[in-house]
Amino acid sequence: MSSIGYESWAVDLADVGPIYPFQGYEVLMVAIGVIFWLGWHRIQFVRENEHLERAKKRALDHEKVQQSVERY
Amino acid sequence: MDGNLNALTTVFTEFYYWVTVVFMFLIHVGFCMYEVGASRRRNHMHTLMKNVMVIPLVTVTFFFFGWWIYWAFPMFPFFGGLDHEMGSGNLPWAETMGPNAADRITGVFWAAFLLFSWTAASIVSGAVIERIRSSALWVHAVLIGSVWWIIDAAWGWHYGGWMVKYLGYHDAYASGVIHAIAGGYALGVIAVLGPRIGKFAKDGTPRDIPPHNPWMLTIGIFLIYTGFWGFYAACNVPVISPEGIGGQITGTTWTATNIYLAPTSLSGITFNFLMSLSGGLMAAYVVSKGDAFWTFSGGLAGVITASAGNDLYHPVQAMLIAAVGVVIVYRLHFWVERRFKLDDAVGAVAVHGYAGFVGLIIAGFVLWGAPSSPYEGYATVNPLGQFIGALIMFFGLGFLPAFAVSKIQAAMGVLRIPEEVELEGLDYAEHHAYEEAKEAIIEADKAHLATKLTPAE
Numbered sequence: 054m055s056s057i058g059y060e061s062w063a064v065d066l067a068d069v070g071p072i073y074p075f076q077g078y079e080v081l082m083v084a085i086g087v088i089f090w091l092g093w094h095r096i097q098f099v100r101e102n103e104h105l106e107r108a109k110k111r112a113l114d115h116e117k118v119q120q121s122v123e124r125y
Numbered sequence: 126m127d128g129n130l131n132a133l134t135t136v137f138t139e140f141y142y143w144v145t146v147v148f149m150f151l152i153h154v155g156f157c158m159y160e161v162g163a164s165r166r167r168n169h170m171h172t173l174m175k176n177v178m179v180i181p182l183v184t185v186t187f188f189f190f191g192w193w194i195y196w197a198f199p200m201f202p203f204f205g206g207l208d209h210e211m212g213s214g215n216l217p218w219a220e221t222m223g224p225n226a227a228d229r230i231t232g233v234f235w236a237a238f239l240l241f242s243w244t245a246a247s248i249v250s251g252a253v254i255e256r257i258r259s260s261a262l263w264v265h266a267v268l269i270g271s272v273w274w275i276i277d278a279a280w281g282w283h284y285g286g287w288m289v290k291y292l293g294y295h296d297a298y299a300s301g302v303i304h305a306i307a308g309g310y311a312l313g314v315i316a317v318l319g320p321r322i323g324k325f326a327k328d329g330t331p332r333d334i335p336p337h338n339p340w341m342l343t344i345g346i347f348l349i350y351t352g353f354w355g356f357y358a359a360c361n362v363p364v365i366s367p368e369g370i371g372g373q374i375t376g377t378t379w380t381a382t383n384i385y386l387a388p389t390s391l392s393g394i395t396f397n398f399l400m401s402l403s404g405g406l407m408a409a410y411v412v413s414k415g416d417a418f419w420t421f422s423g424g425l426a427g428v429i430t431a432s433a434g435n436d437l438y439h440p441v442q443a444m445l446i447a448a449v450g451v452v453i454v455y456r457l458h459f460w461v462e463r464r465f466k467l468d469d470a471v472g473a474v475a476v477h478g479y480a481g482f483v484g485l486i487i488a489g490f491v492l493w494g495a496p497s498s499p500y501e502g503y504a505t506v507n508p509l510g511q512f513i514g515a516l517i518m519f520f521g522l523g524f525l526p527a528f529a530v531s532k533i534q535a536a537m538g539v540l541r542i543p544e545e546v547e548l549e550g551l552d553y554a555e556h557h558a559y560e561e562a563k564e565a566i567i568e569a570d571k572a573h574l575a576t577k578l579t580p581a582e
Contacts, residue, residue, distance in 0.1 A: 062372065
């Protein structure tokens with residue numbers, strides 16, 4: 054058994070197509086990849102929201118905000 | 126070069142490797158920028174010089190004996206003697222080791238491997254900044270660059286290497302043979318060298334020592350990415366016929382191959398380089414909570430994790446493997462730092478060593494049963510062979526020699542700089558002439574200002 058479908062390279066390369074593992078599961082792999090991608094956005098949205106909420110509370114100190122503006 | 130096709134193939138291959146060598150120079154430029162950016166202002170010149178002098182020292186030693194080791198050691202010493210037949214053509218006094226109208230490949234192939242040697246040495250260099258003696262580092266650079274890594278390449282990155290033949294070891298883009306060994310080596314050195322002053326609080330809590338210039342780090346790592354792309358191409362044979370391979374492949378279809386002369390394609394590895402870079406960046410961003418430097422380094426760690434099998438993975442597999450590797454690497458870095466009080470200044474042990482180690486093991490599972498070689502009688506890729514291979518790379522040829530040599534250097538008092546110099550800064554301590562000249566120029570300018578020019582009314 055070989056995950057790429059070839060247990061040896063005793064083949065004519067003219068007859069060989071894909072050589073990646075788990076051929077036939079491309080749609081499933083892409084689905085998992087899409088879940089990874091969308092999950093990343095979800096985590097990032099939530100975290101950035103929390104971060105900005107904390108930053109907003111800190112920014113209530115008017116003097117500090119003014120210092121930041123002047124620092125450019 | 127008899128015949129037009131043979132001439133075309135030879136010249137194309139010669140030019141192909143030459144281009145990869147030029148690209149790979151950017152890896153070293155990137156490492157220099159990264160290290161200097163990560164060091165404090167008082168250590169710039171020393172940090173830079175330490176890494177620049179790796180270039181000539183590894184180059185000349187790789188010419189004198191490193192290249193010969195690659196060709197003579199594939200079975201030595203466990204499964205046979207030195208291969209004198211192959212080795213003799215690559216001795217520094219061989220006719221092929223110079224301009225030779227009958228051989229147009231040895232020079233560029235030697236150079237491609239040499240650039241890998243620089244990388245191995247430079248990975249170690251980053252972990253030890255701001256407290257190692259240059260003399261000690263340069264001995265380590267020669268040992269990792271022209272001895273240990275090239276032994277592992279002969280064993281596990283050569284079409285006739287014993288690890289490939291008997292373990293089914295598969296490491297197409299050097300997760301283990303460059304990164305795991307260099308990370309393991311760096312770990313061996315810093316275990317003896319100790320942390321920088323101030324790295325750990327009295328209660329053992331590690332402190333972050335911020336880089337003095339984040340932009341240099343950023344540009345540095347982007348240059349490393351770029352050079353790494355060249356490295357990927359350099360690990361391939363660009364075009365070869367089944368007859369040229371001389372293995373089990375039948376028919377007349379030419380192909381690109383990995384270093385083991387097994388089929389892959391430049392197109393396929395381009396997919397996988399970019400997808401593993403992306404998977405690494407995305408996972409590192411999440412796991413580090415958006416820390417810029419860990420995110421950038423995570424891109425690199427992602428590529429390194431997937432590199433062992435990036436000749437064969439599907440791009441989505443490459444992306445996910447990179448992501449998984451980065452999470453493991455990040456957590457392991459901080460666990461080791463807290464547990465063993467080790468100061469890996471640029472995260473080199475983690476990004477290269479742990480990522481390479483993990484990548485080898487993952488490849489063993491995902492590529493289970495795939496042929497490791499186009500030749501008959503070789504073991505197929507398997508998890509146990511990959512695990513043993515990872516141990517050989519990280520511990521056997523990386524950590525242990527580094528630890529032993531560092532212990533000797535420490536016992537001789539030539540490993541670490543004196544505390545006073547570390548606090549004052551290596552630039553001021555070693556490059557005093559430069560600093561004195563600066564002071565003299567400033568004083569001269571001030572005197573000129575006082576005597577010749579008057580303030581505007």
